[in-house]
Amino acid sequence: MIRRLCVIGTGLIGGSLALALRRAGAVEEIIGAGRDEAHLRRAVELDVIDRHTTDLARAVLGADLVVLAVPLGAMQPVCAAVRDKLDGDAVLTDVGSAKQAVIDAVQAVFGALPARFVPGHPIAGTERSGVEAAFPGLFRGRRVILTPQAQTDSKALQTVRTMWEQTGAVVEEMEVAHHDRVLAATSHLPHMLAFALVDSLSRLGDRHEIFRFAAGGFRDFTRIASSDPVMWRDICLANAEALLTMMARYRTDLESIEDAVVRRDGEQLLEIFRRAKKARDRFVA
């Protein structure tokens, strides 16, 4: 049982985590913290958190578990704000989409990586953001990746693992570099492609016509382009190297489709499309 949970950032992820843990009866008290007073009050109204404060240092006082659920760019200043007030045995974890960057930020603030810090990342989300988008079932059946370090305390690791399991998630451990590469491929790159597509079309002269005739495929394909721009800016900056590697690969592959169309090379196109369909059908099955 978590006695006092402090969630810093009560948006889609932080809010859904609070709701899920409360529903599971896994927590006694939830403190929500963040910069935006109105947003926090809304989180209290929606019964996502019990109490709120915009004073991060006060927020963590007496908390046995502190979850950082802010955009990646805010991790370091938030850590700096809470560092001296964390309970000696408080466990600290985060939900960031790029793990090396969070580890670096925590290390920069604490000098060395605290033993009771457990880097984590739930592979879940929707294109919506904010506490109004939060719901307790967000993590059910989803994977949560933890990337414990050499100095990570095994009891702290177990605390965070249990927390996620109580939301219905499946917890796995992974190397940091591997996490960052896998996420660059399956999440960060696709978001870039969707943002680029919508942006590209939105600057066409006849964009209203264009969007009017877009069908269901387009709606699904571009859903992730409705994601939070600040969060995604931070992800790009935080996982830049892995993302750039994937973008370069992708650029080459897209160019070979373009080349095949230029050459009217039906055989080549068919081969690429068949390989892709086979991989995608296998992924869904």
Place this chain on the structure above:
Amino acid sequence: MIRRLCVIGTGLIGGSLALALRRAGAVEEIIGAGRDEAHLRRAVELDVIDRHTTDLARAVLGADLVVLAVPLGAMQPVCAAVRDKLDGDAVLTDVGSAKQAVIDAVQAVFGALPARFVPGHPIAGTERSGVEAAFPGLFRGRRVILTPQAQTDSKALQTVRTMWEQTGAVVEEMEVAHHDRVLAATSHLPHMLAFALVDSLSRLGDRHEIFRFAAGGFRDFTRIASSDPVMWRDICLANAEALLTMMARYRTDLESIEDAVVRRDGEQLLEIFRRAKKARDRFVA
């Protein structure tokens, strides 16, 4: 009322059209035709069509409405096979995703464009294909674009318009070049991006790992990569110029995101993502 409808190609689109018209009580008899005897027998078993034949010339005999629902690359040979057997007052239409190419194919076969040929394109589909994927509601509330030509007979146009309206679709007319450009932007380009992404990831050494950690966003984003490869090869070849224009635009836009990541230019990334989110949110609303 359509007395005898001949659907050449009883896949997702042709099959769904047959089912929708039958359900609407808009047709007396439906003949299904195609190359694959087993597929056609399955269409009869599923009550999608009344009778079937692999002899296209026989299929159109006595039909008052003939629908070409085959991949774009098959349009010309299919037209050639039926040309001399079409009833004098039979209306001919198609469902191809690229209109200039179909018009060219019909013209090549008939010498001049027949007055009773009405080029058409339902903006509907799923990533599944074949008669088993067909369902009568596929076109409900969806747009169908007709691109009549100067020589198109107005009664033939009305027949095709009525046919689609009876499936629950909303029919609009459009210039051919405009259709081909709009579809390149909203459908053909996104399919290329999805095929390229899945293909790119499927050739990574740790692809099993990669796909294992893909979440809902990835599933939606790549849904269209499960589409029929032959159909999409034909679309690329048939709408090559419009597609290449969009691909070149897109390449430039994706490269500016890549450049912004290289330069760690958060302002630029934020601006692009905000513009895209705004356009996408407006499109959905």
